[in-house]
Amino acid sequence: xxxxxxxxxxxxxxxxxxxxxxxxxxxxxxxxxxxxxxxxxxxxxxxxxxxxxxxxxxxxxxxxxxxxxxxxxxxxxxxxxxxxxxxxxxxxxxxxxxxxxxxxxxxxxxxxxxxxxxxxxxxxxxxxxxxxxxxxxxxxxxxxxxxxxxxxxxxxxxxxxxxxxxxxxxxxxxxxxxxxxxxxxxxxxxxxxxxxxxxxxxxxxxxxxxxxxxxxxxxxxxxxxxxxxxxxxxxxxxxxxxxxxxxxxxxxxxxxxxxxxxxxxxxxxxxxxxxxxxxxxxxxxxxxxxxxxxxxxxxxxxxxxxxxxxxxxxxxxxxxxxxxxxxxxxxxxxxxxxxxxxxxxxxxxxxxxxxxxxxxxxxxxxxxxxxxxxxxxxxxxxxxxxxxxxxxxxxxxxxxxxxxxxxxxxxxxxxxxxxxxxxxxxxxxxxxxxxxxxxxxxxxxxxxxxxxxxxxxxxxxxxxxxxxxxxxxxxxxxxxxxxxxxxxxxxxxxxxxxxxxxxxxxxxxxxxxxxxxxxxxxxxxxxxxxxxxxxxxxxxxxxxxxxxxxxxxxxxxxxxxxxxxxxxxxxxxxxxxxxxxxxxxxxxxxxxxxxxxx
Numbered sequence: 283x284x285x286x287x288x289x290x291x292x293x294x295x296x297x298x299x300x301x302x303x304x305x306x307x308x309x310x311x312x313x314x315x316x317x318x319x320x321x322x323x324x325x326x327x328x329x330x331x332x333x334x335x336x337x338x339x340x341x342x343x344x345x346x347x348x349x350x351x352x353x354x355x356x357x358x359x360x361x362x363x364x365x366x367x368x369x370x371x372x373x374x375x376x377x378x379x380x381x382x383x384x385x386x387x388x389x390x391x392x393x394x395x396x397x398x399x400x401x402x403x404x405x406x407x408x409x410x411x412x413x414x415x416x417x418x419x420x421x422x423x424x425x426x427x428x429x430x431x432x433x434x435x436x437x438x439x440x441x442x443x444x445x446x447x448x449x450x451x452x453x454x455x456x457x458x459x460x461x462x463x464x465x466x467x468x469x470x471x472x473x474x475x476x477x478x479x480x481x482x483x484x485x486x487x488x489x490x491x492x493x494x495x496x497x498x499x500x501x502x503x504x505x506x507x508x509x510x511x512x513x514x515x516x517x518x519x520x521x522x523x524x525x526x527x528x529x530x531x532x533x534x535x536x537x538x539x540x541x542x543x544x545x546x547x548x549x550x551x552x553x554x555x556x557x558x559x560x561x562x563x564x565x566x567x568x569x570x571x572x573x574x575x576x577x578x579x580x581x582x583x584x585x586x587x588x589x590x591x592x593x594x595x596x597x598x599x600x601x602x603x604x605x606x607x608x609x610x611x612x613x614x615x616x617x618x619x620x621x622x623x624x625x626x627x628x629x630x631x632x633x634x635x636x637x638x639x640x641x642x643x644x645x646x647x648x649x650x651x652x653x654x655x656x657x658x659x660x661x662x663x664x665x666x667x668x669x670x671x672x673x674x675x676x677x678x679x680x681x682x683x684x685x686x687x688x689x690x691x692x693x694x695x696x697x698x699x700x701x702x703x704x705x706x707x708x709x710x711x712x713x714x715x716x717x718x719x720x721x722x723x724x725x726x727x728x729x730x731x732x733x734x735x736x737x738x739x740x741x742x743x744x745x746x747x748x749x750x751x752x753x754x755x756x757x758x759x760x761x762x763x764x765x766x767x768x769x770x771x772x773x774x775x776x777x778x779x780x781x782x783x784x785x786x787x788x789x790x791x792x793x794x795x796x797x798x799x800x801x802x803x804x805x806x807x808x809x810x811x812x813x814x815x816x817x818x819x820x821x822x823x824x825x826x827x828x829x830x831x832x833x834x835x836x837x838x839x840x841x842x843x844x845x846x847x848x849x850x851x852x853x854x855x856x857x858x859x860x861x862x863x864x865x866x867x868x869x870x871x872x873x874x875x876x877x878x879x880x
Contacts, residue, residue: 288332289327295322297319298335306342308468308469352558352597357558357560363455437488439451441484524559527550530630556574557570566627571641575616579613581611582603666873671691672686675687683799693779694712694779698777705750705864713792720752720761728751730749731747
């Protein structure tokens with residue numbers, strides 16, 4: 283019998299035994315399940331054990347299909363426990379005779395004495411007449427005093443349980459809620475929830491004791507119950523995190539591009555998964571931000587696009603990734619999420635929802651060794667003599683674009699890097715240019731980066747709209763000839779093959795593929811070099827020409843000193859001043875003559 287699976291023998295009788303799967307230990311609360319089979323006969327035990335084990339396995343399957351209990355679920359249970367205790371108190375008080383009811387009973391007793399001409403000196407007749415009144419008075423005074431004593435005793439017991447961690451008085455509440463809602467909860471969270479329920483009942487019983495003194499206006503003193511109360515009222519007031527975010531997004535005070543707003547919506551949506559869908563926006567504090575950040579640090583890259591995490595929320599994805607070991611967000615990406623929340627919280631402070639910005643000081647240390655850097659001259663020469671610019675094997679397959687061939691590419695993939703090299707414009711700004719945005723002004727070719735003329739055009743901010751003169755090298759390379767050819771072809775866009783992705787982002791795919799292309803041709807190793815290195819290169823070129831950072835911000839589309847310090851800032855000026863700045867962009871030893879000939 284020693285080799286019979288799932289059976290153990292204790293004191294001559296057999297029991298079924300099954301180890302709890304590691305991933306379910308927290309939910310089950312035990313590492314092993316044991317159940318007596320009520321038999322000492324081995325054959326009977328063999329027959330009975332499988333039904334028990336099968337039942338356990340079905341329970342495991344059911345637990346795995348359950349969702350993790352969220353903060354919203356916990357708040358619901360705590361609040362219903364608090365209000366349920368008060369509701370039961372109301373029901374109990376409704377059965378206790380009131381003074382008015384006792385007075386009515388007294389009037390009926392007097393009327394009966396008069397009607398039946400009872401002799402009140404006769405003890406039996408007097409008792410018969412007054413018995414209803416006496417019973418009601420006993421219920422009125424006795425019940426109130428007895429109930430009050432029992433409630434005080436229960437408060438004392440609950441305080442002791444709170445100190446020792448005993449869960450006997452609230453365990454059934456948690457189990458019932460989990461079963462009714464198909465949820466599961468870990469051991470640590472269960473211990474915390476037990477304390478919350480005990481605190482809720484203590485608060486509710488305190489309200490009942492206040493009612494004994496005629497005070498029905500009592501409010502929770504425990505900060506936990508106050509927060510839960512505010513959380514429950516958030517849905518009614520329309521001030522949950524995501525509801526208020528939509529107000530923030532509709533105002534868009536900073537004129538942020540729609541794709542960035544959508545990105546922020548997704549970021550804040552992950553915060554709401556930690557806080558709960560009904561969390562009031564005023565509950566965003568450093569504790570919540572700290573918890574969110576801790577989960578983001580462990581959040582897999584592109585987790586929402588992976589089938590293995592399908593249907594999971596942030597907490598569940600992080601927990602599941604302990605097993606799957608997918609690459610997680612970089613510190614820089616985590617800071618981007620925090621930046622989204624910080625922008626919202628700044629608006630919340632300005633609009634009276636918060637007293638201060640809880641994201642302040644919460645960012646992770648910057649990775650100084652992976653900051654985007656400009657291309658070196660050698661890297662630029664390698665790039666512009668590579669197959670993408672001189673002839674490759676395919677215009678459709680990026681991996682073949684890095685191999686020499688006879689296919690010439692002369693669409694946005696060719697021109698965007700060159701325009702960035704001599705203007706510092708963002709790739710999305712260039713990709714969305716209309717033919718009408720490239721024109722002559724006062725005898726000089728310019729490109730007008732603007733949202734005008736096409737409902738889908740976007741800029742990073744309102745301050746990003748600007749006029750940038752075309753560098754003479756771009757004209758020499760043939761950009762105006764290309765522009766003329768597009769007009770002749772009946773196009774309206776300068777780069778008709780540049781399209782937005784599903785999120786509405788212009789040039790996102792090109793930016794990603796260009797980074798991979800740099801690796802294929804041996805320029806890039808790790809991080810630091812990207813499409814945006816051209817913008818940094820323009821900053822350095824203007825500094826080499828003797829211009830201060832405060833003089834060239836408008837060329838790069840920056841309107842704030844904190845960001846222009848990174849790329850360099852151009853002063854607002856007339857067209858000729860801008861022409862002078864653009865013409866000053868120069869790269870020693872950069873060779874592009876071979877592109878002019880082509």
